[in-house]
Amino acid sequence: MGSITNLTAADGHRFEAYIAEPKGAPKGGIVVIQEIFGINGHIRAVCDGYAADGYYCVAPGLFDRVERGVYLGYTGDDVARGRDLRGKMTWDACMQDVGTAVAAASSAGRVGTVGYCYGGGVTWMAGATIAGLSAAVGYYGGPWAELADRAPLCPSLLHFGARDSMIPASLADQMKAKHPTITTHVYDADHGFNCDQRGVYDATAATIARRRTLGFFEACL
Template sequence: MGDMIRLTAADGVTIDAYRAAPSGAPKAGVVVLQEIFGVNDHIRRVTDGFAAEGYLAIAPALFDRAQPHVELGYGPDDMKQGMEIRARTTLDGALADVAAAVKAASEAGKVGVVGYCWGGSLAFLAATRLAGVSAAVGYYGGMIASHLDEIPKAPTILHFGEKDKHISQDDVRKIQAAFPHMSVFVYPADHGFNCDARGSYDKPSADLARARTLEFLADKLA
């Protein structure tokens, strides 16, 4: 459904991105933000899924500044490599690349940002820091609890798993307390529950989170 394109950020850095377009005229744009495993087969399928729902969907390769063409699996060695590459990225650089993807997706109208794991944190920060974001959805973003002094400028919802070994329920409760009017959903699942390529995949939780995400985007991007 999609193909690779190039994006140029405001600082002149050029990165790859996976772009998937719907069969008809797009109703809005969606930027899909990766986990620490790159724009791999799973992220491309997620992006295709948003295109199938009528959105122009773009997944920027957020590791390109540190190491281009990263596509990892989900084994221990992949996890170690992903964390090492992630450590060589900067928040400012990643958000500049997200902004470039938002600009590209805006040809379809309003733009929502949906991110997973590292990308879930970046989706939240895109809502607090970037122009042109009309909605944000964060799945199990581990950095959110350390940025509670930042207020999203766009409507935002968050998804967490109550069995997540990387994000404590104390942190989730802090987020809920900081943003009492934000929908912060908690599922009986582990970290990465949306990814059907991981052992932590939980289909009922993933399906419910996706339904809530699509309903939210349909409302906010109309």
């Protein structure tokens, strides 16, 4: 189990971050990027899982720029609130906080990032913006279409759901055509398939995607 601490961005903004450490020497660092629900129990569990696999994990509380201590569930009201908070975020401020988290994780060696939904888009932007990243992995990233012209600076892996009505699987081919070096995978699953707290959770797709993500980090970190 990890713990909540505070990090300070370059502009002086202090924000919460969940940090989970591995037993023994770390294989590298991973910055875990939240969905629109903050660094809730699911995201903390994701961090704990990667820490158990040997990585030093940092999950920055990105919504602290708008409202501190956001830990939402997956009900309709929480979805609406999360979308409202996301709409108040700016990319510049977001990248400052992700960059701070990357610097914190770099004590463990090379750093990769993995993000889910909103975090999938943040991960893509970070991979195209933050020079200190060695790998970027995104799951069903909400902002991918609007960010598709951004070129990644590091090896990048994207996971799509074939039944995702929010992020069409056809975007996988489009992004691959724009950026031939990236890796994409499409699963017979819906949006949010990795989250075991959602009704759309797909254990098979989540297991395969996680195995591929770990293999990607093993190669890059």
